[in-house]
Amino acid sequence: MWLRFNPARDALFLDIDGTLLDIAPTAREVVVSHQLIKDLGCLHDKLGGALAFISGRTIEDIDGLFAPLRLPCSGVHGAEWRLSSRGPIKNIAPLSEDFRNKIIDAFAKMKGVRVEDKAFTLAVHFRQSPEFAEKIEKTLSSIIEKADKDLLLVPGRKVFEVSQSSHDKGQALERLMSVPPFKGRRPVFLGDDVTDLSAIGACLKRGGIAARVGQGNKTPQNAFADPDAVRTWIKTMMIELA
Ligand SMILES: [Mg+2]
Structure with a gap:
């Protein structure tokens, strides 16, 4: 696997749809396996808590999909955030x-x-x-x-x-990076879509690494062919770290 990851000093940020989960006919029909939930929970522990979702979904929706796992996350493209698994959900002002x-x-x-x-x-x-x-x-x-x-x-x-215009996934990454256990670590971000570009930018600006998933591009920065390759990468990491 090209993406060299150091659990002792890196923080991992994951987009969900198209990155970790296969795109389904509707957003509600995505499949989340028990194995994936288990692997993510395990990875969260191995990273000292420095694993977060950065998604366009609401945090409530994310918690439902991955229950009983609860991760630090940013939802609705940075409009809401929960900086730790057990912390409160905060948000910007809603639209009228x-x-x-x-x-x-x-x-x-x-x-x-x-x-x-x-x-x-x-x-x-x-x-x-x-x-x-x-x-x-x-x-x-x-x-x-x-x-x-x-x-x-x-x-x-x-x-x-x-x-x-007051929020995007780049700000979401910055917000999470400003607090422990993310603070001081190197950010690693995986995303697949245009909305992930701001997070990729924020990540690279901090000396981190970012990868886009899929879309048929086989450049080294884009080594994950599809979400299945991301899930395999996570599973392989869990085996190596065991
Ligand atoms: Mg996506």
Whole structure:
């Protein structure tokens, strides 16, 4: 495995969908094996706690997926965070209900399109209706343009997310890196998507290493072909560290 990892001095940050878990037809249908939960729990211990998720999902959703495991994490692209497994969940101010309803209403009649209201952001999923991509982008751009808040349209895999410009995954990584047990360690980040680029940037700026997963790119920085390769890497590490 190319990614040399030192559990005594590195901190590991993992994106979830497309990195650790295979993309499913809908975000709710992803498969999390008992073995993976066990491996991650074990890895968390071996790293002295310096293992965290940085995801677009809400922390509540993440906890549900990986139960009973609870990791430090940042959810909704840095809009919420829990700096330690047992710590409280904190967050930025949510978007107004009026604004959120405007977006929910805009897509109510578009078949196969699902709006996920994450309070701080809204994700418009179209995994089941990819033909609507352009229309969704146009509609969202126009709503954002008229909004009185500084908002961004962030494209992901079969999803557009309306996000406040005050947070991203890079800030999420910075926030976690500012506290023990992450502080002072070298950050290692694994992600697969455009939304992970800010975290990759933050990671490299700190002298860390980052890898993008999948997308057919076989450069050394992109040695993980798919989430299965990431899971195998984790499992191999657990065997080596045993
Ligand atoms: Mg991802």
